[in-house]
Amino acid sequence: MRILVVNPNTTASMTEKACVAARRIASEGTEIVAVTSQYGPVSIEGYYDEAMAVPGMLDAIQLEKDFDAVVIACFDDTGLDAARCLTDKPVIGIGEAAYRVAAMLSNKFSVVTTLGRSVPALEHNLIRYGMERQCIRVRSSEIPVLELESEGPDAISKITLEIEKAIEEDRAEAVVLGCAGMVDLADKLSEQFSIPVLDGVTCAVSLCESLVRLKVKTTRKGGYAPPPHSKLRTMNEMLNDK
Amino acid sequence: MRILVVNPNTTASMTEKACVAARRIASEGTEIVAVTSQYGPVSIEGYYDEAMAVPGMLDAIQLEKDFDAVVIACFDDTGLDAARCLTDKPVIGIGEAAYRVAAMLSNKFSVVTTLGRSVPALEHNLIRYGMERQCIRVRSSEIPVLELESEGPDAISKITLEIEKAIEEDRAEAVVLGCAGMVDLADKLSEQFSIPVLDGVTCAVSLCESLVRLKVKTTRKGGYAPPPHSKLRTMNEMLNDK
Amino acid sequence: MRILVVNPNTTASMTEKACVAARRIASEGTEIVAVTSQYGPVSIEGYYDEAMAVPGMLDAIQLEKDFDAVVIACFDDTGLDAARCLTDKPVIGIGEAAYRVAAMLSNKFSVVTTLGRSVPALEHNLIRYGMERQCIRVRSSEIPVLELESEGPDAISKITLEIEKAIEEDRAEAVVLGCAGMVDLADKLSEQFSIPVLDGVTCAVSLCESLVRLKVKTTRKGGYAPPPHSKLRTMNEMLNDK
Amino acid sequence: MRILVVNPNTTASMTEKACVAARRIASEGTEIVAVTSQYGPVSIEGYYDEAMAVPGMLDAIQLEKDFDAVVIACFDDTGLDAARCLTDKPVIGIGEAAYRVAAMLSNKFSVVTTLGRSVPALEHNLIRYGMERQCIRVRSSEIPVLELESEGPDAISKITLEIEKAIEEDRAEAVVLGCAGMVDLADKLSEQFSIPVLDGVTCAVSLCESLVRLKVKTTRKGGYAPPPHSKLRTMNEMLNDK
Amino acid sequence: MRILVVNPNTTASMTEKACVAARRIASEGTEIVAVTSQYGPVSIEGYYDEAMAVPGMLDAIQLEKDFDAVVIACFDDTGLDAARCLTDKPVIGIGEAAYRVAAMLSNKFSVVTTLGRSVPALEHNLIRYGMERQCIRVRSSEIPVLELESEGPDAISKITLEIEKAIEEDRAEAVVLGCAGMVDLADKLSEQFSIPVLDGVTCAVSLCESLVRLKVKTTRKGGYAPPPHSKLRTMNEMLNDK
Amino acid sequence: MRILVVNPNTTASMTEKACVAARRIASEGTEIVAVTSQYGPVSIEGYYDEAMAVPGMLDAIQLEKDFDAVVIACFDDTGLDAARCLTDKPVIGIGEAAYRVAAMLSNKFSVVTTLGRSVPALEHNLIRYGMERQCIRVRSSEIPVLELESEGPDAISKITLEIEKAIEEDRAEAVVLGCAGMVDLADKLSEQFSIPVLDGVTCAVSLCESLVRLKVKTTRKGGYAPPPHSKLRTMNEMLNDK
Structure with a gap:
């Protein structure tokens, strides 16, 4: 299985650190794909950083289509609810x-x-x-x-x-x-x-493995219903329309 | 006093509607400045839209520096906590x-x-x-x-x-x-x-007038502490760095 | 608009203090009518004082018919629910x-x-x-x-x-x-x-102004339904019946 | 032991009904003293009646000094907290x-x-x-x-x-x-x-008997501390000062 | 009336202590039957002891059929819910x-x-x-x-x-x-x-007296419904089947 | 790793059913050891059954010393807290x-x-x-x-x-x-x-695998502190002492 570990801040060294920890805990057969958000704050300390980090993180999830579960590697669980609307694969915050x-x-x-x-x-x-x-x-x-x-x-x-x-x-x-x-x-x-x-990183990777093995999905009904296709646009596309 | 009414979605007709309602309720001497978010979803229906709408709304607040209070004109109070970090002026969601x-x-x-x-x-x-x-x-x-x-x-x-x-x-x-x-x-x-x-729109405008007359400020201590200057960058700037 | 500020204790100097503060914060065009409860405890410190203060405060509200909103100027919000049954005008405790x-x-x-x-x-x-x-x-x-x-x-x-x-x-x-x-x-x-x-005094006056401008009313349905006319008797009338 | 059953409304037939029920449940050796509030509403239906009933009920408790516990015989537990400030004997609402x-x-x-x-x-x-x-x-x-x-x-x-x-x-x-x-x-x-x-009436009488036998007292510390003597005045005295 | 005081641990001196206290508080005409659980831990300190103490306590209740109410004389209210399924008589934990x-x-x-x-x-x-x-x-x-x-x-x-x-x-x-x-x-x-x-011991005895005088019963509907007869077997019977 | 699946009721066919499900979901390398409680109720329906089932379940855990985690295979999480006192291995209820x-x-x-x-x-x-x-x-x-x-x-x-x-x-x-x-x-x-x-069965097995891989332990401090050795006696031993 492939678990996508998204670092919602743009500091690659933190992604690396999370990736190492994730790989250490991952079961044999689990591939950790660690990505760094491509734009947004360098660290997430409080509400403002969190808000500015979410679109970059959502982009990263949409770009990286091939995964079985997602770990959001910031302790405030940046954009967790929004991420769950994007995929029926399990998404867990650290x-x-x-x-x-x-x-x-x-x-x-x-x-x-x-x-x-x-x-x-x-x-x-x-x-x-x-x-x-x-x-x-x-x-x-x-x-x-x-x-x-x-x-x-x-x-x-x-x-x-x-x-x-x-x-x-x-x-x-x-x-x-x-x-x-x-x-x-x-x-x-x-x-x-x-x-x-x-x-949190190791806990989240391990819980993701659980959910993937259980073959359970994030609900598509109610609050996590997928947005209509027309609305699935990246921040960049949105900014270019401006 | 000037109250900034920010529509966090990009549909100008909704801004207009909110603006008309806001002006109808505003006291004499209150100026309503209604702005539409310059990028983001056309309507906010659920977590994903909300997340994608926040940066545009925060930009709008930062662009429009001259105000005494802010109304966030979407019923899910899009980005309310983040907005409160940006200014010590009162910020209220509808x-x-x-x-x-x-x-x-x-x-x-x-x-x-x-x-x-x-x-x-x-x-x-x-x-x-x-x-x-x-x-x-x-x-x-x-x-x-x-x-x-x-x-x-x-x-x-x-x-x-x-x-x-x-x-x-x-x-x-x-x-x-x-x-x-x-x-x-x-x-x-x-x-x-x-x-x-x-x-909510009329309620928020009216409560903002109250808070402005009371000369009270959003706390700068704890969760609403202002981000350091280096982090106050727009989504556009962040994307350009990418 | 006329805002009735009721001091539910009988100490006129406290009414005066509240009145000065209320007038300082009131908008142009808002008249503050400050009244002192005519009977009851000199200060409200705990449950007993609170209970004994309520009828005098309710009387004061009923005597002073001409108002657009009521502020109850004691921090324990003395008799707030009862007062809301007496009028469809907004009533706020400090x-x-x-x-x-x-x-x-x-x-x-x-x-x-x-x-x-x-x-x-x-x-x-x-x-x-x-x-x-x-x-x-x-x-x-x-x-x-x-x-x-x-x-x-x-x-x-x-x-x-x-x-x-x-x-x-x-x-x-x-x-x-x-x-x-x-x-x-x-x-x-x-x-x-x-x-x-x-x-609380200034906050309550200012919120009352908001509610009056919004033209909203206290609900007449459920817990705040008005008492039947036969029951709207003052404490003095009740005592005289005794 | 003597249990005071106070009907906080002024309808004697309801007091009588409560008294009969109380006596039926009372243990041998328990005397039920049932009193009707001497002034206030004829029935308690909602916040306003409740507020207007409290002083009459508190008077009734203070007049009737000789009791071991008090039952407040109205289902909204009219003035329960205030009554507990008046005596260290147990007070229970029905x-x-x-x-x-x-x-x-x-x-x-x-x-x-x-x-x-x-x-x-x-x-x-x-x-x-x-x-x-x-x-x-x-x-x-x-x-x-x-x-x-x-x-x-x-x-x-x-x-x-x-x-x-x-x-x-x-x-x-x-x-x-x-x-x-x-x-x-x-x-x-x-x-x-x-x-x-x-x-509630029978439950309250029976629980009062329990508390009396346990020789426990209402706390005199904190919220139920007795009011200072100067404040222990009846509504009638307060009205006469007016 | 007969109140059964069950000590859910096996230390007879604690039963004796509870019994003395129970008798001191009991009304004339109330008989206190104090029993010690016949098997289980010597004291109940935490979840494990509690779990191991429950069957002995339930046995004690079933053996002692002739009572009007039950007091469970351990402060963690050992097996309270289970005991309430066994009898429609009131059961109270200390x-x-x-x-x-x-x-x-x-x-x-x-x-x-x-x-x-x-x-x-x-x-x-x-x-x-x-x-x-x-x-x-x-x-x-x-x-x-x-x-x-x-x-x-x-x-x-x-x-x-x-x-x-x-x-x-x-x-x-x-x-x-x-x-x-x-x-x-x-x-x-x-x-x-x-x-x-x-x-707790004296409080529980006294509350039991109340409930007995009130002639109220533990509900037989829902969570406290009695187990079917076939399931009412003691731990000893269960162990012997093994 | 070895996961102990304890069925706290004595119906072996239910253990078998749970075992099949557990094995179906278990990862390669995870051994499922399914045991049936040796004494207690045949099914757990409500508080009484639950209480009578706990000692048999705790015995089963203590007998089966060689495991890395425990699943309690009854939906009311029978004896979960007590079981956590018995081992520092993770214990999860279904x-x-x-x-x-x-x-x-x-x-x-x-x-x-x-x-x-x-x-x-x-x-x-x-x-x-x-x-x-x-x-x-x-x-x-x-x-x-x-x-x-x-x-x-x-x-x-x-x-x-x-x-x-x-x-x-x-x-x-x-x-x-x-x-x-x-x-x-x-x-x-x-x-x-x-x-x-x-x-619940599959969820619990999978979460257990997670916790084992994380190498985390049940806390030994506070409510889950292990009972002193003298108290770790089986129900049978306790009954024999009687």
């Missing part, structure tokens, strides 16, 4: 995936994300997914997405501090790492804290 | 406005919108705004947005039927008309059914 | 008004009120209005209503401290001042904290 | 009592009340008590309170019809009769439908 | 009982229980009973159930500390003691803290 | 699995189960999982579990009728089949109705 896995492994969990400005968007998603009672708190480490790597040990110590608080103050039984850029840290932190510390 | 007015006039209300495919998006907004108990049901008349006018009396009778059911089955005390294209009908239907039948 | 404005300007807000004994009543209102997710916490400064003025700088420093905690601990993006007596402080505190700090 | 008993006997129940105008007030109480998931629907039989008796068999057949619908359409496992005036019908209807059909 | 009493005496309460591992199970019950808004927090004192007595003063000081935090941090107006083994402490702690501190 | 898959494929879904008596237990699970907004209604076809096969075409037509109502009345975008015995029907019904019609 935030959604991590939450659903956490919900099967623990009674209550907390999230540790990057900037505080992203927190309300994540909280809305959690309500949307019915996770508002199971997720106790969304914590921010105040590390900008693109500095996750450059900051190195400093970034890790900030994240570690928030996990400690999640365990102590929130009584979290599991922690979700709230950024695709934290994909490397999950295993080590799980071990360090002796609780599940989850990363 | 769906949100109609719900908030209905909530001040009745204990419980129902919504009558166009197509069933739009219903889940509206239901998510209602939960987002805390209206899930006060709004009993979102009903669809199954009239496509752009046929609201062409269908004429037929469209009206479909809408009328759903209002009857809202009163009888849902025990609604008020009804919200769920499409900018229904702006003409509110007064007549209010009279006909002897309950408040509300239109 | 608590409700401030919450609804805060909800249009921020993702999450906290309330700073006077005494802890009032907090549960406010929390019930917030649930009633669907604001229980958007309002993070109702904080009390433990200043009695009537000492708001006499305490002077001391009162302000207590309120300031709670706003600081709201921003720091609750991650509030806006703050609502939970007492009509705090109406003077909103502008200064907004500036000081660089977030919206909202006062 | 609506609340019936809901809590129904919740211990069934997974889901429906309510059958008198007029539709009372429904929203009851729905707000249900949310307040956390019963919004367990109570499926509040149904109205459209019989005015004072005609419950005069209508006789016709009234019963309307109520019966709603119970049938509650079982069939709502899948209710129990039914709560939503008016003190229906107290006579509960036993017969329970038998007829082979499910619990509950009346 | 957790449920204490929550419902607390809800009639206060606006908000907290729970102080034994081990943190029991907290999620209690939180699920609270949601189940609609108490998730009224119960602010479930606190654990980290005292194992069977050490409640042996620990003596040390246990009491741990519990006292959590009550202090409940009042200070949670703004609790009442506290529920979350373990049958704490039954002795309620009166003393109520006095010490001047708020209701409630114990 | 109800939970189907709901989570439905939630990733549709905005709203309904459930079609067997008997009405099972509905409340399923509704509680849905609230527990945060699915109460996404699942619109749990419908019962009134076919006893063990007659699903014997009834043949009649059973199918009853189920079909409920799916039609789910689509028409509930506006469901997907349907979950609420019984392990319906596992055969999902594919055919999906095709017939052109929406996802999901079966």
Whole structure:
């Protein structure tokens, strides 16, 4: 099977990182096709970036026709509902995936994300997914997405501090790492804290494999009904009409 | 004061209709600047259209710098959160406005919108705004947005039927008309059914006037913090970089 | 238009304060008629005061027939539902008004009120209005209503401290001042904290102007149906029958 | 022990009916003191009546000092929170009592009340008590309170019809009769439908006996803190000051 | 009347303790029949113990046919729903009982229980009973159930500390003691803290007396319908079939 | 990997049916070990059966030590929380699995189960999982579990009728089949109705494979902490001690 991993921001190094993680977790026989959105913001931190990133991501999905499932590799599940209108193949966001896995492994969990400005968007998603009672708190480490790597040990110590608080103050039984850029840290932190510390990219790839094997499809009825053909135009085509 | 009414779809006749309604309700001294999104879908029916409409709408807001408040003239409150990141001036969606007015006039209300495919998006907004108990049901008349006018009396009778059911089955005390294209009908239907039948465009313009007079601003802290300057680029600029 | 501002407690100096604030915010052409309840408690701090204040407030509304909208100028929205049964003109409580404005300007807000004994009543209102997710916490400064003025700088420093905690601990993006007596402080505190700090009196007057311009009415169907004429008797008439 | 049963409306025949039912259920050694509010509406149908009934009921409680618990004998739990501020003895409303008993006997129940105008007030109480998931629907039989008796068999057949619908359409496992005036019908209807059909007066008297035997008190901390002595004035005193 | 108090764990000294408390609170004429589950865990701390305790408890109920109501004397309300299928007599859990009493005496309460591992199970019950808004927090004192007595003063000081935090941090107006083994402490702690501190055993016995006097039955329709006779076999019979 | 599929009822033909379905969906390299509970009820229809089935199921899990994940093959997710305390391997119930898959494929879904008596237990699970907004209604076809096969075409037509109502009345975008015995029907019904019609057994096996590949564990902290060794005794051992 082919799983399309779309990075909705335009930073290729993040796509690469997600791709490596996705391939590491993928079953034999699963091909990971990782694509970077061709236009849009370099990182997604809050509502504005999210909105500007969606068309590029939808384009990437439409361009790459040959896939069995789609992973949206940004933790705010950028454009998830719109993407589900484009295909009857399963589409999963990495935030959604991590939450659903956490919900099967623990009674209550907390999230540790990057900037505080992203927190309300994540909280809305959690309500949307019915996770508002199971997720106790969304914590921010105040590390900008693109500095996750450059900051190195400093970034890790900030994240570690928030996990400690999640365990102590929130009584979290599991922690979700709230950024695709934290994909490397999950295993080590799980071990360090002796609780599940989850990363969304690997969760989403693995859930996609499940859905593909189940041969289930995204519903075509109601909110995810496909748009009429006349409306399936790219942002570029739309801009050229202008 | 100047209120910017942005039609997030590209159908100028709908902008015109909203503009006429907005001017009719506007106070003396309020200037209505109605703009049509320059690119994007011709109507917004469901998640995909909504996502593709947001960048054009955000561009329109950024182009039109001189305003005191913004009305987003599509009933799914297209891109509302993203727009609030762009300006500290009040920004209101017409769906949100109609719900908030209905909530001040009745204990419980129902919504009558166009197509069933739009219903889940509206239901998510209602939960987002805390209206899930006060709004009993979102009903669809199954009239496509752009046929609201062409269908004429037929469209009206479909809408009328759903209002009857809202009163009888849902025990609604008020009804919200769920499409900018229904702006003409509110007064007549209010009279006909002897309950408040509300239109979002007029509600939003009027609430904007309130907020402007109150001199209140959209918060700049947390989820609506302004994006850094480097990220404030239009979709066109982003596409050209590609 | 004429907006009736009813102070449901009997302290005329609070009416005066609300009236000044109301007039300051009112549009040209809006007349503010401020009345003090003629009997009842001198301040409303908790459920008992609230219950004893309602009949006097309802009387005041019935005496003052000539108005286009009513503002109930106590932060617990004293008798709001009962008042809506008395007239088809819009009726808004100052608590409700401030919450609804805060909800249009921020993702999450906290309330700073006077005494802890009032907090549960406010929390019930917030649930009633669907604001229980958007309002993070109702904080009390433990200043009695009537000492708001006499305490002077001391009162302000207590309120300031709670706003600081709201921003720091609750991650509030806006703050609502939970007492009509705090109406003077909103502008200064907004500036000081660089977030919206909202006062209910001005919000309610401004929202009333909106509803009047919209020519919308309180529903007469269901919970707000007018009582039969035989039941529209004042507390005095009722007591005399005794 | 002495249980004060306060009828918050002024119709003595309803007090009598409640008193008979209360005495029938009371344990040996429990004295029922039934009092009629001395001023206020003749029946409580909706928000306005409720608000106007509260002071008379609070007076009745304060006059009758010698009691161990209080039952508020109107199904909308008129002034329950205010009454709890007046005494540390347990105070229970008949609506609340019936809901809590129904919740211990069934997974889901429906309510059958008198007029539709009372429904929203009851729905707000249900949310307040956390019963919004367990109570499926509040149904109205459209019989005015004072005609419950005069209508006789016709009234019963309307109520019966709603119970049938509650079982069939709502899948209710129990039914709560939503008016003190229906107290006579509960036993017969329970038998007829082979499910619990509950009346609030008897439930409340019995729960009061429980709380008295437990020697528990209404909290004096927070929302039910007693008002300062200077504020404990009757409506009559307040009106005379005017 | 005869009230069956079932201790779902096999520790007879805890049954004895509950029995003494039950008899102390029981009305004249109420006989308390206290039985210890004949097989299962020695204490119930978390989901596993709870599951293993249910069959022994159900057996105990079926053996002891002659009763008018049943109290399940473990704070997690072990097997409450299953027990309600076995009899049309009222069945109440001590957790449920204490929550419902607390809800009639206060606006908000907290729970102080034994081990943190029991907290999620209690939180699920609270949601189940609609108490998730009224119960602010479930606190654990980290005292194992069977050490409640042996620990003596040390246990009491741990519990006292959590009550202090409940009042200070949670703004609790009442506290529920979350373990049958704490039954002795309620009166003393109520006095010490001047708020209701409630114990489940006495609350449950007293509520059972109420329901018996009311002659109400557990519904036989829907979720509590009795199992067909062929399925009413004890665990021992089931194991012997194996 | 080895996935243990435990049938918590004692009907071997149902285990066989689940096993066939599980093997059909399992990936190459996944071994399905299907076991039947050795004692307990022959089918699980409601709370009582569920409670009596749990110990046999827990025994089965403890006997079968060599597995990588566990599927609980009854739609009410019998003993799920208790099972999670027994192992750090992932444990998934088939109800939970189907709901989570439905939630990733549709905005709203309904459930079609067997008997009405099972509905409340399923509704509680849905609230527990945060699915109460996404699942619109749990419908019962009134076919006893063990007659699903014997009834043949009649059973199918009853189920079909409920799916039609789910689509028409509930506006469901997907349907979950609420019984392990319906596992055969999902594919055919999906095709017939052109929406996802999901079966829990296959969903659970596939999700288990995901979690195993992710190498994630059930948390050992908080509610799922392992019981102390002394408490890990089988029901048989417990009964023999008696």
